[in-house]
Amino acid sequence: EDIPVISPPSRSESMRSSIASDDIAGVKRPKCFYVAREILTSERTYFKGLLLVEKAFHGAIKTYNLSNKTQILSEPVMRVIFSNIGELYEMHKGLMIDLEKRLRSWDETPRLGDVLREWAPYFRMYSTYSIAFESAQTTLAQWVKKSPELADIVKRVESTPPCKSMAITSFMLTPIQRIPRYRLLLQDYVKHLEPDSSDLADAEEALEIVSQAAAHMDEQCKKLDNFQRVIQIQQTFIGKETIVSPGREFIAKGPITYINDKQKISSVLHLFSDILIVARSTRHGLYRVQFKINVPQMKVQDRKTEVLPNGFSITDQKLYVFEAKGAEEKEKWLEVLEEAIKRSTEEQAQHMNVVFPTNTLSTLLRKKKLRAQAELEVPAEAKVSSTEVARQSDEIDTTMAPRRLSFICDTEAGLDAFCQTSGYLKQKSRIYELWRRKWYEVSGLQLFSFGHHDDKDPVGFQPLRGCKVSLARVPLCFELSTAGGMSCVMQADSEHDLKRWMTVLTLASEVVDTV
Secondary structure (H helix, E strand, O other): OOOOOOOOOOHHHHHHHHOOOOOOOOOOOOHHHHHHHHHHHHHHHHHHHHHHHHHHHHHHHHHHHHHOOOOOOOHHHHHHHHOOHHHHHHHHHHHHHHHHHHHHOOOOOOOOHHHHHHHHHHHHHHHHHHHHHHHHHHHHHHHHHHOHHHHHHHHHHHOOHHHOOOOHHHHHHHHHHHHHHHHHHHHHHHHOOOOOOOOHHHHHHHHHHHHHHHHHHHHHHHHHHHHHHHHHHHOOEOOOOOOOOOOOOEEEEEEEEEEEOOEEEEEEEEEEOOEEEEEEEOOOOOEEEEEEEEOOOOEEEEOOOOOOOOEEEEEOOOEEEEEOOOHHHHHHHHHHHHHHHHHHHHHHHHHHHOOOOOOOHHHHHHHHHHHHHHHOOOOOOOOOOHHHHHHHHHOOOOOOOOOOOOOHHHOOOOOOOOOOEEEEEEEEOOOOOOEEEEEEEEEOOEEEEEOOOOOOOOOEEEEOOOOEEEEOOOOOEEEEEOOOOOEEEEEOOOHHHHHHHHHHHHHHHOOOOOO
16 A cells, blocks of 8 residues: 655745735834744644644555554554544644634734644643653564565655655654744744733733643653652552552652650661652562651751751651751751652642633534634525524533543543543452453543443543542552552553553543532
8 A cells, every 4th residue: 555645835835825915015024923824834834744744644554454464563562552643633634724824814804823722632632642752662663573565664654755764764763853842933923012012911821821731741740750660669668558649659768767655766768759658678679667647738947956956857646756866867868858748738729720621622623613614605495594603613522421431532521631532441349359351541531441442432430630540469450449449450451551551540530520
């Protein structure tokens, strides 16, 4: 099957057809116009890369799978490699149409901020792609080595004119760099707007939302790394204590002396974002929990005395006294503990300022399609009024019944994490103590179960908001507990799959409902 050749219009042709002329009767345009034109030009270049990855590369693999008895890549592997780039492609297709339309009518409507403000909340979708990127690249490299057919497709895609002999992986990297680029362009656009410009408020709001999206990407990547660290720490503890918890991040660890009834007990502090664990070392290098202190409620105080020159105390509902090895180490602990308390209160306030999309992406695209159809020249008897279009678009149901979902954007608008993954897991029956192997998918902050990966309809689903994910004592197992008190034990096929499932389920469970 031939690789589709992407032939966008030439730069001069597209400039003439879609961007307002900058030399009308000698009129000099404001600088914001040239920045707006740069935003569109940048969007075109970026969209060509998405088109190459989604339609030429991803599309060629799909075409091969449909045309041959054997598949190059299975659906689960393709989801790992391409993540949500299909949704990003659809989003930027709509965004570019709006940008083209606005630049064509710049003389009548000299503004761009409202367009970017409408689309900016959906940029949080980039967090999903960013989190999965490293795993996607590793998986692609492994399969290119294993599959001559895949290697041939990669070679042919890279030899097409749009690819310019560049590696396809370089185009898959561009989404990681896109949000910072938007932020720079918007900063430049806002800077060149007049103080009384009607576009200033929308442009500044768009810039704020894009900045939030960039921070969200960084935060989610850090959370992923930190969460895997917490899983590793969990494995160093003995007993029934659960260390892994939604949103919990590791901060610091170190030896300390705990003073209890004038006894000095050698201990180890494990400081997390929400809890401080005081533990004792065992013979085998593992730890056993002595007690835990909640970080948001604790107060720290220097308690230097002649007897305890390096002493300090932590107050929760009870007073705990500790002694560091030296003055420098004590100061470090006081500083990191105070910073943890401050950070825990700041994070609670941050959730109040995040802007979420009011519609799912598919709803927004459908509304725009209806409005575009209403603008077309059609016979009077067949023409739909703008009022009717608005009514139809507002009646679009965004709360879909549970079913198999190909795009996370089409599910309930829990758009904070955009977590999704799929694969086989074994679930332990609570009644017969038997293990059943089923296909599971996380999409739209819900866990769907299927009898087989080819099944179209799920046999069950579980909303993930408010659930708790913890390691189980059985190897490769984790426990999923609902807010209502129900729980089940699931087993992954490998250590890598265990971390992947626990990471995605935990990120999905900690989404804050802002309604």
